Amino acid sequence: MSIAEDPSISAFTSQESGVRSYSRSWPVVFDRAQGAHLYDTDGTSYLDFFAGAGALNYGHNHPALKQVLVDYIASDRIVHSLDMFTEARRDFLDTFSEQILEPRDLDYRVIFPGPGGANAVEAALKLARKVTGRESVVNFTNAFHGMTLGALSVTGNSLKRGGAGVPLVHATPMPFDDYFDRDYPDFFYFEKLLTDTGSGLNKPAAVIVETVQGEGGVNTARAEWLRGLEKLCRAHDILLILDDVQMGCGRTGGFFSFEEAGIVPDIVCLSKSISGYGLPMALTLVRPELDVWEPGEHNGTFRGLAPAFVTAAEAIRTFWSDDALQNSTRDKGAYIESRLNAIAAAHPVAGLVPKGRGLARGLQFSDGETAGQVAALAFAQGLLVETSGPEDEVLKLLPPLTITDDELNRGIEIIDASTTVALAD
Numbered sequence: 349m350s351i352a353e354d355p356s357i358s359a360f361t362s363q364e365s366g367v368r369s370y371s372r373s374w375p376v377v378f379d380r381a382q383g384a385h386l387y388d389t390d391g392t393s394y395l396d397f398f399a400g401a402g403a404l405n406y407g408h409n410h411p412a413l414k415q416v417l418v419d420y421i422a423s424d425r426i427v428h429s430l431d432m433f434t435e436a437r438r439d440f441l442d443t444f445s446e447q448i449l450e451p452r453d454l455d456y457r458v459i460f461p462g463p464g465g466a467n468a469v470e471a472a473l474k475l476a477r478k479v480t481g482r483e484s485v486v487n488f489t490n491a492f493h494g495m496t497l498g499a500l501s502v503t504g505n506s507l508k509r510g511g512a513g514v515p516l517v518h519a520t521p522m523p524f525d526d527y528f529d530r531d532y533p534d535f536f537y538f539e540k541l542l543t544d545t546g547s548g549l550n551k552p553a554a555v556i557v558e559t560v561q562g563e564g565g566v567n568t569a570r571a572e573w574l575r576g577l578e579k580l581c582r583a584h585d586i587l588l589i590l591d592d593v594q595m596g597c598g599r600t601g602g603f604f605s606f607e608e609a610g611i612v613p614d615i616v617c618l619s620k621s622i623s624g625y626g627l628p629m630a631l632t633l634v635r636p637e638l639d640v641w642e643p644g645e646h647n648g649t650f651r652g653l654a655p656a657f658v659t660a661a662e663a664i665r666t667f668w669s670d671d672a673l674q675n676s677t678r679d680k681g682a683y684i685e686s687r688l689n690a691i692a693a694a695h696p697v698a699g700l701v702p703k704g705r706g707l708a709r710g711l712q713f714s715d716g717e718t719a720g721q722v723a724a725l726a727f728a729q730g731l732l733v734e735t736s737g738p739e740d741e742v743l744k745l746l747p748p749l750t751i752t753d754d755e756l757n758r759g760i761e762i763i764d765a766s767t768t769v770a771l772a773d
């Protein structure tokens with residue numbers, strides 16, 4: 349029986365658009381989930397090294413978050429509210445300010461831009477253009493910022509860009525850190541174009557950057573490169589937008605992925621794990637002097653999903669009132685790194701390259717076919733792990749930050765064995 353004929357999934361294969369993608373790699377019907385495990389309708393369990401593409405940093409259905417959500421809904425509290433004042437919104441704003449922004453000495457106004465990461469990016473781009481009166485934005489090679497037209501214009505992937513149907517304009521790509529294997533000094537090209545009046549580069553309103561490019565292949569920017577970028581932006585009066593949609597909320601260790609570099613972006617985009625429970629929620633954080641929109645100049649129906657605010661506030665109280673999570677993320681990240689180094693060393697001719705920071709890790713293969721084969725073999729052994737990068741050549745490890753050491757070890761054992769089988773073919 350082919351997958352298309354399987355009666356348990358025919359609803360998806362015959363009624364749903366062919367644009368669906370993750371379900372092609374993992375063609376089972378998922379039903380329940382807890383922590384780092386999902387279970388399909390047959391009760392088979394899957395270890396999760398995917399974590400909702402980074403939307404489930406605290407795992408599935410965390411008991412503390414589930415409790416506040418169930419209580420909130422059971423007492424008929426407000427669910428939908430656009431941007432009206434609600435108790436849930438106030439509690440989130442207070443908690444975020446007191447436990448996340450103030451301890452880090454960050455002064456941002458909060459924009460609720462709509463439910464997804466692309467909404468946070470669109471708001472950032474629009475606001476940067478309004479503030480500066482300039483149109484052009486600089487993005488980086490292999491960047492990923494979302495699927496709406498503005499976000500897509502600053503995204504690198506050619507398949508995704510091809511879906512736009514209109515010219516993607518007002519964006520100029522520059523080399524990300526290490527794009528030329530350190531053959532040139534940092535910002536060699538970007539800085540030259542900015543300073544040469546004959547370069548033809550329109551002065552950008554903003555630069556948009558990820559500290560670790562997850563979708564682009566787990567490419568990590570060095571702290572000194574990020575500091576150099578901040579310096580360049582300041583010197584040329586360009587706004588710095590940091591897209592922390594996937595790498596924020598503790599994925600690399602600290603709550604914000606840019607903390608380690610000591611930089612302060614002008615605008616920060618957050619989404620994916622901000623609600624802590626997989627509920628849709630996004631934030632665009634802006635320096636107070638950039639908060640220039642007229643009331644209603646940017647709006648949207650789903651900017652006030654109160655259940656998401658409730659779990660978001662509880663997630664901050666549960667995980668960010670001390671350093672425990674951030675330390676364990678760094679320790680677990682170092683552990684994965686050592687295991688990936690060992691896998692790479694065991695296959696010297698295959699040219700495997702371990703990549704990443706914190707619990708955003710990658711293992712680069714020489715081609716997408718091999719990486720895809722490893723992911724497929726891993727799935728057959730009950731591990732969900734995806735691939736990313738321009739040719740899908742990077743196995744991308746994004747386990748929940750709350751994963752146990754045993755679970756982490758088991759997942760890596762599966763990757764190790766799958767790699768050995770794939771490379772033997």
Ligand SMILES: *Cc1c(COP(=O)(O)O)cnc(C)c1O
Nearest residue numbers: 464465466492493494591593594
């Ligand atoms: C996922 C992602 C987005 C887009 O978020 P959506 O919720 O899918 O719109 C933007 N930027 C980065 C870095 C992402 O990982």
